[in-house]
Amino acid sequence: MQGSEFDEAEFFRAITASGARALLIGRRALVALGIPVLTADYDFWIHIDDIAVFNAAVEPQGLFPTRTPDEARGRGRYVLENDERVDVLVARAVPTVDGLRVAFDDVWLRRRALEVAAGVTIAVPALDDLILTKRFGGRPKDLEDIRLLEALRKEER
């Protein structure tokens, strides 16, 4: 497979222009909000009906899905990859490690827009919702990220 010349601004622009309901989550969202953490990949939570639109938007960046939209819907997640890796969550709702149900539609309604390049915005969950998404995984590094997000929330008050 050919390596891609990845243009992050163009990647975000294409996603927003596609109209796909896509939320940037994970550590890349933490960075964009102002928390200095290291990350290798991009994490998105997208609406379950927008898989094909999302995939088509990022294909010019050389990113290809590891599963068909039907398989992805069945599994609730898939990956787009080439030189970059994009983890995509497609569930209508996800339980937190302690059993709280978090629905995409609710998080989408409360989203905030961040300008990630000149004239390009990307949707991220509201801070409280981003903290909830960090309770999906239940890993020690998620705990660490929750601490950082709580500190950020205090800074924003």
Next chain:
Amino acid sequence: MKAFAPPSPEAIARIQAIAERVLSAEEFCAALAVPLGEAEEEETRSLIRWFRRRYPTPADRLAYARRAYRRWTTARP
């Protein structure tokens, strides 16, 4: 002074396994219930203030993260 010896790939793999393991709901909630100490919280908030001051826009921060990740992968054993 002793020269810095980078950790072996095996040590890195062990640390990654610890960081990626999934905690039980009880372990996770118990850890969350412990508040950050005052000094640790101030240190964290200070780091965030610095980062937001030095890199004022999301675009600046994302560019920084890509540079930092490249540096980290280059320096990794």
